[in-house]
Amino acid sequence: MTKYDLGIIGAGPGGYTAALAAAEQGKNVVLFEKENIGGVCLNKGCIPTKSILHSSELYKKLQNAQDFGINVTGAEVDFQKVIERKNKNIETLRKGIELALKNAKVTTIAKEAKILTPTTIEAAGEIYQADKIICAAGSSPRNLKGLEFDHKFILSSDDILNLDKLPKRILIVGSGAIGLEWARIFSNFGVEVTLTELAPNLLPLADIEVSKRVERCFKKEKIKFYTGTSVIRVEDCKVTLSNNEILMPEKILVAAGRVSNCGKKIDGITYIGDAAGEIQLAHYAVKQAYNVCAGIDYCKNLIPSVIYGTPEIAWAGMREQDLEAGTYQKSVQLVSALGKAWCDGETEGFIKILSQNDKIIGVHIVCTEASSLLTAMLFAMQNNITVDALKQVCFAHPTYSEGLFEALLKLK
Numbered sequence: 154m155t156k157y158d159l160g161i162i163g164a165g166p167g168g169y170t171a172a173l174a175a176a177e178q179g180k181n182v183v184l185f186e187k188e189n190i191g192g193v194c195l196n197k198g199c200i201p202t203k204s205i206l207h208s209s210e211l212y213k214k215l216q217n218a219q220d221f222g223i224n225v226t227g228a229e230v231d232f233q234k235v236i237e238r239k240n241k242n243i244e245t246l247r248k249g250i251e252l253a254l255k256n257a258k259v260t261t262i263a264k265e266a267k268i269l270t271p272t273t274i275e276a277a278g279e280i281y282q283a284d285k286i287i288c289a290a291g292s293s294p295r296n297l298k299g300l301e302f303d304h305k306f307i308l309s310s311d312d313i314l315n316l317d318k319l320p321k322r323i324l325i326v327g328s329g330a331i332g333l334e335w336a337r338i339f340s341n342f343g344v345e346v347t348l349t350e351l352a353p354n355l356l357p358l359a360d361i362e363v364s365k366r367v368e369r370c371f372k373k374e375k376i377k378f379y380t381g382t383s384v385i386r387v388e389d390c391k392v393t394l395s396n397n398e399i400l401m402p403e404k405i406l407v408a409a410g411r412v413s414n415c416g417k418k419i420d421g422i423t424y425i426g427d428a429a430g431e432i433q434l435a436h437y438a439v440k441q442a443y444n445v446c447a448g449i450d451y452c453k454n455l456i457p458s459v460i461y462g463t464p465e466i467a468w469a470g471m472r473e474q475d476l477e478a479g480t481y482q483k484s485v486q487l488v489s490a491l492g493k494a495w496c497d498g499e500t501e502g503f504i505k506i507l508s509q510n511d512k513i514i515g516v517h518i519v520c521t522e523a524s525s526l527l528t529a530m531l532f533a534m535q536n537n538i539t540v541d542a543l544k545q546v547c548f549a550h551p552t553y554s555e556g557l558f559e560a561l562l563k564l565k
């Protein structure tokens with residue numbers, strides 16, 4: 154029996170990053186994966202959805218190309234090709250991770266593993282010893298009572314990736330990141346989308362002004378949504394909502410959160426990523442993996458959230474509804490005031506900055522390139538750079554980043 158310095162369960166972004174970081178430190182690492190290297194992020198999450206989203210956005214852009222002086226006729230969705238492209242992206246990226254693990258001499262075991270003790274793992278009847286064990290086993294889609302996945306009509310975010318054709322009408326339950334992105338994907342492809350959300354606003358984890366702007370965008374896009382509403386009954390294909398609305402969708406996507414795969418936690422095991430059950434984002438799993446290997450702490454407050462599509466939505470730090478009136482400053486810059494936005498025909502949205510004692514405490518952006526704009530602000534927040542100092546930065550013209558500059562200038 155080989156003894157390892159580190160045993161890791163799960164080869165998603167948390168697990169494979171920890172494996173590579175520990176191997177880089179000269180550790181002898183064994184990594185267990187029961188499905189595919191890359192985890193949910195690469196195989197069923199971030200990469201497949203963003204690949205399909207990109208195809209859908211391109212299709213939508215072509216529909217509106219005449220607004221830009223380009224006449225396009227005959228643009229059609231070849232959904233099989235959309236899926237093939239998505240699969241190719243996954244395969245290419247997976248090969249890259251597999252090669253990196255091989256080059257780093259990480260022992261990869263393609264089997265389901267079970268943690269027996271804080272230093273023992275069992276997989277397919279074999280026992281592996283490790284000085285330390287990291288559980289990065291990820292998460293699975295949450296089943297809702299009365300809306301249990303049947304994988305045919307009531308689908309999870311895993312099932313939705315296996316559709317062989319687009320439905321005509323879809324009901325999406327839950328308006329977090331996954332629900333919103335799929336609403337955008339289907340709507341871009343011309344599917345009739347209805348979204349239900351139990352909370353009073355869409356995207357309930359966002360700053361309230363972001364939620365309201367998203368609602369406005371969805372109305373404009375003719376994506377139907379009901380907030381403060383739940384599904385009461387599903388009989389055959391007839392869905393009754395708590396507001397008495399009756400819907401006849403072809404499919405239902407339930408996107409109501411995810412549950413950790415690790416069950417009861419064992420003392421002495423380090424849990425990272427989705428398995429830890431805190432912030433379920435790939436970049437948080439990666440951050441935790443690096444920091445656990447380096448033995449340093451991280452600031453959870455500065456973990457960015459991004460919803461992809463047009464316009465992008467991104468935020469980090471404090472939300473306005475969580476702050477006490479009079480204790481902070483707020484500045485909002487409309488995207489429609491930016492030259493670049495008019496050049497691109499992407500004028501929807503705003504950039505909102507919250508500050509306290511000359512420091513940025515929250516940034517909330519609805520704008521094309523919002524994720525990149527947010528990253529710039531994260532550098533400032535992470536390093537406690539003052540608003541005054543940021544006002545000295547020269548922002549290129551014409552860019553969306555000028556919106557950051559304008560918002561900063563409005564802060565005293």
Ligand SMILES: Cc1cc2nc3c(=O)[nH]c(=O)nc-3n(C[C@H](O)[C@H](O)[C@H](O)COP(=O)(O)OP(=O)(O)OC[C@H]3O[C@@H](n4cnc5c(N)ncnc54)[C@H](O)[C@@H]3O)c2cc1C
Pocket residue numbers: 162163164165166167168185186187188189190191192193194195197198199200202264265266267289290291292310331414425426427428433434435436437438
């Ligand atoms: C549709 C969708 C879209 C998403 N989009 C984004 C996005 O845009 N940005 C973002 O940051 N996050 C996104 N996420 C979330 C992101 O995918 C997760 O936060 C991320 O994958 C978590 O990484 P992880 O390493 O913790 O776990 P995972 O990626 O879930 O990997 C865990 C791995 O462990 C394996 N495993 C589990 N149990 C065992 C066992 N007993 N033995 C061996 N192997 C085991 C699993 O097979 C899996 O491969 C999305 C998720 C979904 C579902």
